[in-house]
Amino acid sequence: MYDSHTAYPMLLTFRSRQPGRPWSVGLGIVLEAVSNVLAVVDRSDLGPAKSLYRRAVMVLDTVRRHRQVTVAAMPVPPDEVERRLRAVYDDFVADGLPVRPLDEARDRLHALRADDVPVLLGLSEAMLAPLGFRPNVRPLPVSARPSDAPS
Helix, strand or coil: CHHHHHHCHHHHHCCCCCCCCCHHHHHHHHHHHHHHHHHHECCCCCHHHHHHHHHHHHHHHHHHCCCCCCCCCCCCCHHHHHHHHHHHHHHHHHCCCCECCHHHHHHHHHHHHCCCHHHHHHHHHHCCCCCCCCCCCCCCCCCCCCCCCCC
16 A cells, blocks of 8 residues: 555555445554554564554655645544553553553553554544444354354
8 A cells, every 4th residue: 555555646545445434544453453563562572563653654644745644633632542552452462462551551552652543533634534343344254253152
């Protein structure tokens, strides 16, 4: 996406052909996931996550310069951001991953997201793309329940 959308900036104005799945929101989901990993997980082998974050930010740098995109205000209240961080943090701990101290993770996440989330929101607004993402537009042909779940 970086290569196509920076070489042909007019692609920024095109919405996804898949209903309920705007590419801008998909980029935001990936960027949010990698930001959580980089902020919380305390490991030295996060090269692929760092690379993914850098590429996503380069796309956003291109978007930021587009005349139709205005940087939006952060709409999520700080207590909601804290609740979400705590949930991610607790999940990583439960999965046995080495984590940074919570205060350090919070500071890192704020630094990673501060410049990018407003651009993603501005992009979604310019594209008239809803912030929701519907991954279940096409149902799976098999049950998603674990095989040992009661029927």
